[in-house]
Amino acid sequence: MSEPIEPPWSAEQVQALAPDASSLAAARKLAGGSGWSTTGTGGTPAGLWGLCKGSGSTPYQICVDLTEPAYKCSCPSRKFPCKHALALLLRWSTGNVAAAEPPQFMTEWTTSRGNRAARKAEAATAPRTEAQEKAAQRRAAKRAESVAAGVAELRTWLSDQVRHGVAGLDQAGYRPFEQVAARLVDAQAPGLAAAVRRLAPVPSSGPGWEQRLLAELSLLHLLAAAAADPEPLPEELAVTVRSRTGQQVAAEQVLAGPRVRDRWQVVGSRDELDDKLNSRRVWLRGRDTGRAALVLSFAAPGQALPVDLVLGTELDADLAFYPGAAPLRALVADRHGPPRACPDPGPAQTVAQALDEICAALAADPWLFSWPLLLSGALAPGRPWHLVDAAGDALPLDPAFGEPWRLAAVAGGRPVTLAAEWGPAGLRPLAVYADAEVVLA
Structure with a gap:
């Protein structure tokens, strides 16, 4: 029997796994109920298991592999994880699941999972046949031809925007952008299509939208030009350009x-x-x-x-x-x-350190639109709100996130560690670490 995972995940962490609010509400009710005949934790790999009374005569068998994690329940629910697995995790989070020897149904499930993983790894390392290799080369050549046509059409459209001006786009709605994006999808360039779709909300984003749209059009023009002729680029940058068009490495x-x-x-x-x-x-x-x-x-x-x-x-x-x-x-x-x-994420960054990291990333890949940061500072209200560090440097929060009152209540005016996703509009909070707990944004 393996050692149980200590400490267990918090209730907040378990809640983050719920597929929807109704599953979480049902799980909370089940977790404190009397329908559990067996629960336990242990085994190799480390896991949880339980038997919970259902609508039939046979209790549901619930298995959780904590190393992935992965879930299995004999109930008919198609939700993942189901309310029974969530309830078992909630019981574990409150210390109501004791270490024990895994029952047969748990051992059979973990063994089956291990065998499937081994077969999958073997298949992944098997070399391609000559016929498969030639077929892959034909598909790649056909896709490259299609993408090249899509890039050429995009460059023409971008030139038209500058030639005719963008002043009327705030009245045109999303349709002009969606039409171009749809053609790029047909050209097998989903990355470029996503970039065009990100432009659609800009004309309705308030005063100064013209400058913001021109800046985004310029970046898209730079990407289209690079995609049209990536050969002179350094290999790493050429790979980045191909990935931005939507061509992913297997x-x-x-x-x-x-x-x-x-x-x-x-x-x-x-x-x-x-x-x-x-x-x-x-x-x-x-x-x-x-x-x-x-x-x-x-x-x-x-x-x-x-x-x-x-x-x-x-x-x-x-x-x-x-x-x-x-x-x-x-x-x-x-x-x-x-x-x-991991209630303590370790050393966090100052605003200056975060900006240095973002600048280095943008210098390598100017088309980045998000980057993760772990920042230390206090939340300061305003329009928009800011995160202010000990040196007095600040970064704005993305106004689209809304008023972060829940996080402000957790912080209580004290400096906290904030996990956030940086973007051009500011920081989008993801979680706050305070008092040895992690709280979802």
């Missing part, structure tokens, strides 16, 4: 490259939901290297996003970074043990 290729081992802290996450594709952005920061990392995951509407990285935990792991001029996106390659609660 995960297998990333995992086959160099890896960075560290104690990676899960400092924040943010979901972006729309009617076509949901995404989750999880920000990590290396405790020893101070390096930032972004783990992206995607799911179709109605499907659950992965919840394998828990806010406020720290994992000893190897990360494989996607290549580029300012490598940021990464994959978790190998984990060395279960995650640990």
Whole structure:
């Protein structure tokens, strides 16, 4: 029997895993109920298990692998994790789950998971056949031709905006941008399409929108010009340009490259939901290297996003970074043990240090629109609010975030450690670390 994970995750961390508010409400009710006949924690890998009374005669079997984490429940719910798994985690967070020897249903599940992972790793390392390689080359050539046509059309559109002027775009709505973005999607350049869609709200963003739009059009023109002829660029910058158009390196290729081992802290996450594709952005920061990392995951509407990285935990792991001029996106390659609660994120940055880091990143990749920061300072009200550090330097909060009264209440006027996502409009708070606790923004 393995040692239980100490300390358990907090209730706030468990709440962050809930797929929706109704699941969380139901889990809270179940956690304190009397329907539990068995619960326990331990095993290898470290996990939780329980039997909870359901609507039938047989209790539901709930399994949680804490090293990923991963979840399984015999209930018919399609939510992930379901209310029973959340309830078990909530019981664990309050110290109501004791160490024990895993039952057979837990052992069978963890063994099955281990076997599947081994088969998947074997398949990932299997070499391509000659026919598969030729087919991949044909697909790549066809896509490159399509992207080149899309880039040429985008450059023409950008020239037209400058030639005709942008004064009327505040009356045109989103349609002109959406039309261009749709054609770029057809041209297999989703990265460029996303960049055009980000322009759509600018004309309605208030006074000074013309200057902001021209600045964004200039950056997009720079990207389109680089995408049209990437050969003269340094290799790392050329890779960045290709990724910005939407051409991603295969995960297998990333995992086959160099890896960075560290104690990676899960400092924040943010979901972006729309009617076509949901995404989750999880920000990590290396405790020893101070390096930032972004783990992206995607799911179709109605499907659950992965919840394998828990806010406020720290994992000893190897990360494989996607290549580029300012490598940021990464994959978790190998984990060395279960995650640990991390109520103290360690040394935070001053505003000056944060600005130096952002400047270095932008110098390498001028098309960055977000960067994770771990800042120390006090929240100061205003229009907009600011984070002010001990030296009196300040960074504004993104007005789109709204009034951060909840975070201000947690801070109580004292300096705190703020995990935030930097963007051109300011900081978007993700979490606050105060009094050995992590509180969601």
